[in-house]
């Protein structure tokens with residue numbers, strides 16, 4: 001069943017919709033939300049529908065709002081499940097900050113959270129009924145389903161972990177876009193490549209210092225990190241065993257345990 005969608009108010013010169021979801025670690029995350037955006041755009045010819053991600057992928061909400069900035073009204077539809085009231089309140093602030101100081105100020109409207117959509121139970125019931133016509137999971141896997149690759153049993157060579165926060169607030173500060181900068185800095189530096197394992201994390205709490213990186217085993221927290229800082233901080237910390245004091249947020253002031 002497809003829910004009927006009302007056309008935008010005729011007194012609006014232009015409307016844009018931001019479909020706001022949570023990100024994942026795979027490109028399929030982007031494809032899924034992009035596909036839904038395309039279908040929604042087909043329902044409303046002339047309305048721009050822009051996917052955006054609360055965390056772990058890009059574009060983040062401020063970037064997506066920027067892409068829709070020429071609209072008079074931007075409707076932000078949160079598609080996050082589970083819905084977190086604190087996260088929603090913070091997203092309201094992100095939108096307000098994005099609009100502050102702009103010459104042109106579109107109206108920004110947040111739709112109701114997905115979990116509160118009146119039509120959702122009906123849609124889920126229809127999806128469950130359709131699922132009854134689908135084959136058993138055994139038809140989706142190959143015969144080797146009892147075995148995992150041997151490589152999944154090996155711990156890769158390393159001396160350090162670099163924990164990179166891609167929680168919502170760091171994501172809005174550009175952390176997702178900086179992840180390739182972090183992995184590139186490691187892979188292109190022989191002194192780091194065999195020593196540092198980069199890991200993405202959810203929110204670590206001192207969001208005001210984001211984009212945030214924690215380097216273990218020493219447990220030094222660094223932030224806010226820009227493009228030019230990441231490789232320099234890792235090289236100085238791991239290869240030269242020196243804490244970059246200007247960007248240290250928390251943890252020991254000296255590296256003594258490498």
Ligand code: FES
Pocket residue numbers: 165166167168169170171202203204205206207208210212
């Ligand atoms: S989102 Fe990164 S510390 Fe909170």
